[in-house]
Amino acid sequence: MEHIEPLIAPSILAADFARLADEAAAVADAVDWLHVDVMDNHFVPNLTIGLPVVESLRRATDVPLDCHLMIDDPDRWAIGYAEAGAYNVTFHAEATDDPVALARRLRAAGSKAGLAIDRDTLIEPYLDLLPEFDTLLVMTIKAGFGGQQFLPELLDKVRAVKAARGELSVRIEVDGGINADTIEQAAQAGADAFVAGTAIYGAEDPAAAARALRERARAAAS
Ligand code: DX5
Numbered sequence: 001m002e003h004i005e006p007l008i009a010p011s012i013l014a015a016d017f018a019r020l021a022d023e024a025a026a027v028a029d030a031v032d033w034l035h036v037d038v039m040d041n042h043f044v045p046n047l048t049i050g051l052p053v054v055e056s057l058r059r060a061t062d063v064p065l066d067c068h069l070m071i072d073d074p075d076r077w078a079i080g081y082a083e084a085g086a087y088n089v090t091f092h093a094e095a096t097d098d099p100v101a102l103a104r105r106l107r108a109a110g111s112k113a114g115l116a117i118d119r120d121t122l123i124e125p126y127l128d129l130l131p132e133f134d135t136l137l138v139m140t141i142k143a144g145f146g147g148q149q150f151l152p153e154l155l156d157k158v159r160a161v162k163a164a165r166g167e168l169s170v171r172i173e174v175d176g177g178i179n180a181d182t183i184e185q186a187a188q189a190g191a192d193a194f195v196a197g198t199a200i201y202g203a204e205d206p207a208a209a210a211r212a213l214r215e216r217a218r219a220a221a222s
């Protein structure tokens with residue numbers, strides 16, 4: 001099996017929202033994507049940031065933006081993020097009746113398309129849809145808040161996606177509780193894109209923390 005380089009995506013949810021341009025610059029040379037958690041106080045209880053912040057961030061950094069929409073009605077809102085220049089737009093399977101139609105619209109609007117699977121959602125109904133997506137985000141917590149504890153049993157979903165992926169280039173992304181202690185098991189299960197908020201922005205040197213995570217993921221996958 002061809003070796004897939006791990007992607008590291010710091011979540012700005014754990015960064016200082018008043019200094020986002022600086023926080024992006026602090027990790028720019030060490031990471032692949034910036035993970036942007038959009039929460040609407042409906043799909044999840046938490047409320048974070050939305051389109052205007054993504055538009056500003058897009059102008060402030062060259063790091064590709066990986067937008068994770070934890071919102072109701074992504075059919076209405078997701079395309080705006082693609083048009084704002086997001087590299088990848090991931091919406092939740094639980095929030096739409098027609099994920100394939102939305103993925104096609106996202107790709108037509110110029111972004112990659114991602115599908116997120118929350119803690120309590122089975123992966124099996126979505127395995128046939130992999131050709132329609134560029135990223136499949138398996139939550140390793142219940143979506144909604146940073147700083148939660150990693151749930152290793154959810155890696156069974158990562159294994160299922162990996163088995164179903166075949167030759168497809170879809171990335172398997174994990175999000176929630178990823179740190180130096182948990183990234184290896186996620187990589188061994190087959191994840192190849194890693195979101196980390198607390199473990200990167202909570203560290204004294206976020207770039208060094210990101211590099212260390214990458215090394216651990218690489219070593220575990222090989
Ligand atoms: C939570 C978000 C995550 C969050 C991860 O719903 O989707 O991206 O920022 O934070 P940590 O890495 O602290 O678990």
Ligand code: ZN
Pocket residue numbers: 011035036037068175195
């Ligand atoms: Zn996220």
